[in-house]
Amino acid sequence: MLVPTFTWGAVMHWLRTLQAYPAFLRISLLSNLQYRASGAIWMIGSILEPVVYLTVWSTVARSQGGSVGGYTPEEFAAYYMTLLLVNHLTFTWVMHEFQYRVQYGHFSFALLRPIHPIHEDIALNLSFKAVQLAVILPALILLGLAFHPRFDLDPLSVALFLPALAMGFLLRFLFEWTLAMAAFWTTRVTAINQSYFSVQMLLSGRVAPISLLPSWVAAAAGFLPFYYASGFPVEVALGRLSTDQVLRGFGIQLVWITVAAAVISLVWRRSARKFTAVGS
16 A cells, blocks of 8 residues: 555555565665675765766867857756766666566565555665665766866755655656566566666766757657656756746655555555466
8 A cells, every 4th residue: 555545544554564664674775785886886886977968069169159048168067967866766676677587586575565465675775775875976076076067056946856855766666666566467578678767868868968968859758757857856956947947846856756655555466466367
């Protein structure tokens, strides 16, 4: 049960779930510390991605007289450095793992527990991010020394960034968990995953800020969830959005979070029965 219902039984269920999080987080943290070296190697790839786009767009801006699409090279540096942090704090890997969990029967153990498996995934994800901040923070310092970003931060933008980031994480996590459940109905989800990540790369603001994309692509991004999980928190932090745009963004984040949570709540029981039927 992910969509909260305001009954006494539902309140007690959520309290019991929250009480389990310290144990989940402690176990997940110890697990991630065991594999911190491999995690650090994996994080290098995620760091290289924004560096490549930053280099490309900075070069384009200089060739166009110092700016393109309202961004100077220093503003591109601020954008992609913030994006690196946001992407680290919002990314998930659940879509890559679901197929193996179903194929090798890992859900057999999860289904015996009285708590929805998504909560353990959340704890594992958060602990991994906490451990790998030891890689991300030094990388941000080095990028700052190399590219000289210009941050025009103000207290309001920073204050709005925090809920935008938290909702961006929930949106991306729940949305990808929803799509990952396709593994219960098909034994190969690689094509689904690749299609999703291709669209996500383009419409999230990772390849380029949304304002630099063709107008019809930017219009599509304005309604789909991808931008609101990544690019939106970045632009909130940098103060590049008006008050109306920020409020609209929060509203769209909330809508997609609600939709994803409702789908998981409705589909999970059928998915679990499907898994049991295949296992038998």
